């Protein structure tokens with residue numbers, strides 16, 4: 001079904017749009033491993049290709065994420081400490097900086113992407129690491145917020161990455177996940193697993209789901225889903 005949708009989009013779009021869509025589709029192809037995924041992104045980052053392809057008319061995730069955080073932290077923006085998880089080239093950081101956020105760190109496993117993020121000079125600490133459940137080199141309760149836009153998908157952040165985000169976010173702080181809605185069912189890792197895990201973590205008193213919002217045109221004409229999860 002996703003394949004048919006992609007084929008239809010590519011056939012009916014201008015060459016630039018079709019090329020950009022195909023590159024995104026390839027980064028999420030069924031069965032892609034985490035290693036293949038980061039190698040793919042590192043190449044995509046070369047010569048500004050990723051930023052051109054995922055310009056704001058095609059991909060609104062970074063703007064959506066930055067607006068959510070701006071509303072949530074409205075009275076304490078300059079002192080809010082944020083980890084941009086799956087930073088990529090730094091599109092989320094750019095939007096956050098434009099809204100007055102100053103304390104931004106980056107976590108990104110693809111060296112090619114992280115190098116682009118470094119060049120923006122937005123991030124203080126840059127961690128070249130996967131969020132994959134293993135312990136990150138970050139102290140407990142470090143951040144007011146961990147945010148990811150576009151970090152969830154086939155071969156991307158696995159469900160159990162949530163546990164580390166809980167550990168490194170301060171009590172009362174926020175995890176904000178912005179992702180394509182259909183990945184909740186199309187990606188095996190998340191199907192009937194991601195939301196049940198969020199529910200279990202809530203039942204266990206680790207977090208509280210403040211909101212779950214469906215947004216239109218997250219990427220192209222695809223809906224997104226935005227989770228705001230508060231650490232208990």
Ligand SMILES: C[S@@+](CC[C@H](N)C(=O)[O-])C[C@H]1O[C@@H](n2cnc3c(N)ncnc32)[C@H](O)[C@@H]1O
Pocket residue numbers: 034037038041054061062085086087088089090091092107108109110113129130131132148149150151155156157158
């Ligand atoms: C679609 S890009 C999103 C980048 C950026 N957040 C943005 O909005 O442009 C997905 C990013 O997730 C990263 N990624 C993939 N698997 C990851 C993992 N397990 N942990 C952290 N980042 C991961 C990729 O390397 C890639 O840079």
